Amino acid sequence: xxxxxxxxxxxxxxxxxxxxxxxxxxxxxxxxxxxxxxxxxxxxxxxxxxxxxxxxxxxxxxxxxxxxxxxxxxxxxxxxxxxxxxxxxxxxxxxxxxxxxxxxxxxxxxxxxxxxxxxxxxxxxxxxxxxxxxxxxxxxxxxxxxxxxxxxxxxxxxxxxxxxxxxxxxxxxxxxxxxxxxxxxxxxxxxxxxxxxxxxxxxxxxxxxxxxxxxxxxxxxxxxxxxxxxxxxxxxxxxxxxxxxxxxxxxxxxxxxxxxxxxxxxxxxxxxxxxxxxxxx
Numbered sequence: 397x398x399x400x401x402x403x404x405x406x407x408x409x410x411x412x413x414x415x416x417x418x419x420x421x422x423x424x425x426x427x428x429x430x431x432x433x434x435x436x437x438x439x440x441x442x443x444x445x446x447x448x449x450x451x452x453x454x455x456x457x458x459x460x461x462x463x464x465x466x467x468x469x470x471x472x473x474x475x476x477x478x479x480x481x482x483x484x485x486x487x488x489x490x491x492x493x494x495x496x497x498x499x500x501x502x503x504x505x506x507x508x509x510x511x512x513x514x515x516x517x518x519x520x521x522x523x524x525x526x527x528x529x530x531x532x533x534x535x536x537x538x539x540x541x542x543x544x545x546x547x548x549x550x551x552x553x554x555x556x557x558x559x560x561x562x563x564x565x566x567x568x569x570x571x572x573x574x575x576x577x578x579x580x581x582x583x584x585x586x587x588x589x590x591x592x593x594x595x596x597x598x599x600x601x602x603x604x605x606x607x608x609x610x611x612x613x614x615x616x617x618x619x620x621x622x623x624x625x626x627x628x629x630x631x632x633x634x635x636x637x638x639x640x641x642x643x644x645x646x647x648x649x650x651x652x653x654x655x656x657x658x659x660x661x662x663x664x665x666x667x668x669x670x671x672x673x674x675x676x677x
Contacts, residue, residue, distance in 0.1 A: 399420075411464070418454075428456070429501075430502075435462075435579070437457050442654060458504065460588055468591065474600055474602075482515065494669070495520070497522065498524075506519075518614040523619055560579070609638075617644065621645050628645065
């Protein structure tokens, strides 16, 4: 029998947030999935198909990505995105959560762990963004130029979805039309580029080292050894700065772990949960 999925929008922080919720009748554990920059729930489709067999799953399209609203009045800071996710989980009445964040989504997870450490019992960070500075001042100033969003669109068109996927993946042979179309879909309307222009202004830098060292939540870091976007040295440094973490490195793997290695990621997550519970007992 096909497992139920509830998809919908929730008005949170003055913006409509799209989410997919996969309930599980016998599991009290909920995984909350947060995707990376220029991505969406689509990136987790393979991992969701594995997780939903044993656990509840909530996958969120972080504004302005995926099917979530794209507007110019929302504050696209990591702090506000983290607060939006927190409020969404509260509105759905979710407890006993484990957060999974890929790339930028990992930085949102770290913000959540810093702001509300009691919210999650543990976290999984997949090639997480870390140590990135805020956009440079000239770029922030330029974002106020009328029609600057057209420059953002031009940049995106020049790089293209296929080129971005080739940069994110070690194994290019898995790139197909379904994958290209899935990542391209949210960028067919101009509204996303207006919102991305606003994000250039709003996005603060990643959490500083002194804040990372305050996070006590058990964290599993999984990294690809050929990650070009967030090189392995970032994961190694993050593993040092987080007080309660372990690092797994996947060979011949790029940045897009949920695309390239969903089965291995799932197995390491299950092992991490079991190891953690054993330690707690």
